[in-house]
Amino acid sequence: MKILLGLIGVVIAAVLCGSIWRVRVVERLRDTVLTDDLPSAAVPSLPPIIEAFAAKAGSVRGDLASQIAMSQSAEIRRGKGADFMMLTADHLASVGHTAFVWNARVPIGPFSAVRVIDSFTAGTGSLQVWLLGALRVGNATGPWLNKGEAMRYLAELPWFPDAILGNPALRWQVVYADRVRVSTSVGNEDVAVEFLFNAAGDIVEMHAKDRPDDVGGTTVLRDWRGYYRDYGEINGRRIxxxxxxxxxxxxxxxxYFFATVTDYTLTHRD
Incomplete structure (x- = not known):
């Protein structure tokens, strides 16, 4: 019995230590995003269609947030044909720099069975998976992930209209009357996505070429696509x-991913 209790104590201690370490990892990543304030370089005039989109969302030059925090209820699956898992997530994105931290929880009852920390900070991507919220069982990094995470930031710009006006690292180009391309640099490589607008001026689709997809440890480049729906105002922004x-x-x-925004907070610098 003493041996069993001792083993239980060791497991509990390991879980607690792992949980503390995970929290510190998240805090460190969030601190990196939060230190990214609005840069001094002004974003030049953008194509009228994207300027109008940001204005319709409620973003105003000279009064932009520096960070945006968002909560989500979502479903995700690990690969083609796999079952979906329900999750909740907190998402923090920088307005002035290409950076974000996405902290997701896959619950079983009152417990977090799996934690996923997806991030792009200081030009580097990271994807960490934690079991029971405390034991790290995955930690992906590398050039392919840097590219994929930067593309994720671009694809999520309809959620972060202040970044459209406030991030000077973004380059915009009109492809067709209803289609705009946005790109940024990751190391020595450019990455890009294209947004398709409807007649009302809302972004309704995203298309991109050659986004990395991990298939059993092998990276495959695939065309990537997204759809945006249910525009409405939440805490000062129409998204x-x-x-x-x-x-x-x-x-x-x-x-492989469906998300609904459940909360939205703008942080302005003093």
């Missing part, structure tokens, strides 16, 4: 309150 993303496979498109 799509639901969205999905997925990949184009040889037999067609399949989504």
């Amino acid at each position: 799509p309150l639901s969205a999905e993303v997925g990949y184009d496979y040889p037999d067609g498109y399949e989504a």
Whole structure:
């Protein structure tokens, strides 16, 4: 009995230490994003269609937030044809720099069965998976992830209209009357996504080429697609309150992530 109790104590101690370490990891990543204040370089005039989108969202030059925090209720699956898992997530994005931290929880009852920390800070991507919120069982990094995470930041700009006006690292180009391309640099490589607008001037689709997809430890480049729906105002910004993303496979498109925005907070610098 003493041995059993001792083993239980060791496991509890390990879990507690792991949980403390995970919290510190999240705090460190969030601190990196939070130190990214609005840069002194002004963002030049943008194509009228994207300027109008930001204005319709409620973003105003000279009164932009420096960070945006968002909460989500979502579903995600690990690969093509896999089952979906329900999750909740907190998402923090920088307005003046290309940076974010996404902290997700997959619950079982009152417990967090899996924690996923997806981030892009200081030009580096990271994807960490924690079991029971305390034991790290995955930690992906590398150039392919840097590219994928930067593309994620670009694809989520409809959720962060202040970044459209406030991030000088973004480059915009009109492709067609209803289609705009936005790009940024990751190391020595440029990454880009394209947004498709409807007749009302809302971004309704995203398309991108060659986004990395991990398939059993092998990186495959696939066309990437997203859809934005249910535009509405939440805490001062008009944004799509639901969205999905997925990949184009040889037999067609399949989504792997659906999200609904449940809370939204703007942080202004003093």
